[in-house]
Amino acid sequence: MSRFWSPFVKGLVPYVPGEQPKMHKLTKLNTNENPYGPSPKVLAAIQDELGDDLRRYPDPNSDLLKAAIADYHGVDAAQVFVGNGSDEVLAHIFHGLFQHGKPLLFPDITYSFYPVYCGLYGIPYEAIPLDESFQIRVGDYTGMKGGIIFPNPNAPTGCFLPLAEIERLLMVNTETVVVIDEAYVDFGGESAICLVERFPNLLVTQTLSKSRSLAGLRVGFAVGHPDLIEALERIKNSFNSYPLDRLAQRGAVASFADQAYFEQCQQAVVSERDKLVQALTALDFEVLPSAANFVFCRHCSRDAAALAAGLREDGVIVRHFKQARIEQYLRITVGRPEENAVLLASLQAILAN
Ligand SMILES: Cc1ncc(COP(=O)(O)O)c(C=O)c1O
Numbered sequence: 001m002s003r004f005w006s007p008f009v010k011g012l013v014p015y016v017p018g019e020q021p022k023m024h025k026l027t028k029l030n031t032n033e034n035p036y037g038p039s040p041k042v043l044a045a046i047q048d049e050l051g052d053d054l055r056r057y058p059d060p061n062s063d064l065l066k067a068a069i070a071d072y073h074g075v076d077a078a079q080v081f082v083g084n085g086s087d088e089v090l091a092h093i094f095h096g097l098f099q100h101g102k103p104l105l106f107p108d109i110t111y112s113f114y115p116v117y118c119g120l121y122g123i124p125y126e127a128i129p130l131d132e133s134f135q136i137r138v139g140d141y142t143g144m145k146g147g148i149i150f151p152n153p154n155a156p157t158g159c160f161l162p163l164a165e166i167e168r169l170l171m172v173n174t175e176t177v178v179v180i181d182e183a184y185v186d187f188g189g190e191s192a193i194c195l196v197e198r199f200p201n202l203l204v205t206q207t208l209s210k211s212r213s214l215a216g217l218r219v220g221f222a223v224g225h226p227d228l229i230e231a232l233e234r235i236k237n238s239f240n241s242y243p244l245d246r247l248a249q250r251g252a253v254a255s256f257a258d259q260a261y262f263e264q265c266q267q268a269v270v271s272e273r274d275k276l277v278q279a280l281t282a283l284d285f286e287v288l289p290s291a292a293n294f295v296f297c298r299h300c301s302r303d304a305a306a307l308a309a310g311l312r313e314d315g316v317i318v319r320h321f322k323q324a325r326i327e328q329y330l331r332i333t334v335g336r337p338e339e340n341a342v343l344l345a346s347l348q349a350i351l352a353n
Pocket residue numbers: 031032084085086087088111151155181183206207208209215219220
């Protein structure tokens with residue numbers, strides 16, 4: 001705190017990202033990164049971009065990337081917005097598309113950046129409780145609202161809401177923007193992008209951070225009606241004309257061109273997830289059904305904070321949220337087979353004591 005801070009800054013409650021430890025030799029299963037590296041074709045494209053052109057600004061509109069995303073998802077480039085990670089895309093959505101005079105609705109257990117953006121942009125919100133099995137009930141998203149947002153699959157639960165339910169929600173919510181945050185959709189969900197033609201108030205966000213192994217490149221995007229996209233472009237061009245640098249644009253385009261590698265990593269993660277769920281269940285964990293690259297689980301008798309601390313002593317980092325309803329849960333990113341083996345061996349040793 002400093003006397004130079006504005007009252008606004010004093011009141012901000014920033015998001016706390018999962019730890020990115022500097023030490024090596026850790027089994028890092030806390031921030032839902034992909035355990036497999038980016039496509040070699042992405043790395044080659046980024047290498048190729050490293051040259052004299054770096055003295056020039058990148059394309060402010062990321063036209064080639066928008067075209068690649070539009071092509072991949074079967075939409076028009078005018079329906080695509082890109083940003084520096086989907087977090088930035090979400091920030092612009094909060095700023096430009098949610099009505100600030102009415103509460104925004106999102107689940108009580110969800111991505112913890114949403115209330116932070118509400119604080120930053122002065123948006124009131126109402127947290128709608130998930131049901132007792134941690135599922136979203138779309139029928140609860142009624143009444144006066146300035147918008148609706150949730151991840152699908154939800155985070156940190158990993159639970160997926162079928163597309164028919166999203167459609168049901170959209171049928172009765174035509175007057176405000178509905179955002180489906182699909183950061184994890186490639187690991188077992190079904191994208192709502194196919195609904196954007198029918199619902200001009202629907203925006204779907206995705207990221208290259210998870211299924212495309214590019215969290216370090218910072219690329220995210222939104223797909224929706226061109227009018228919604230134009231609002232986001234207006235915000236972006238009033239804030240930073242060049243959110244995606246040359247390397248990010250080249251690498252991201254190359255990622256969409258390597259479907260085989262994408263599918264290979266996706267399948268490897270899904271198959272490891274299934275094995276991890278089985279092994280955790282055998283260790284008396286109750287694991288929520290996950291359609292993401294992480295699992296959310298609680299042990300039948302051991303305290304979650306103590307388990308997280310014990311794992312940490314063994315160099316295994318998982319995520320524990322000190323939050324009502326989920327304080328007994330751990331969120332564990334699906335790692336490579338050898339990482340999952342280290343996690344399970346550590347858990348086994350802790351549970352044996
Ligand atoms: C639900 C959800 N949405 C969005 C993001 C942001 O992803 P990024 O900014 O890396 O695209 C995350 C990151 O963990 C997330 O969990």
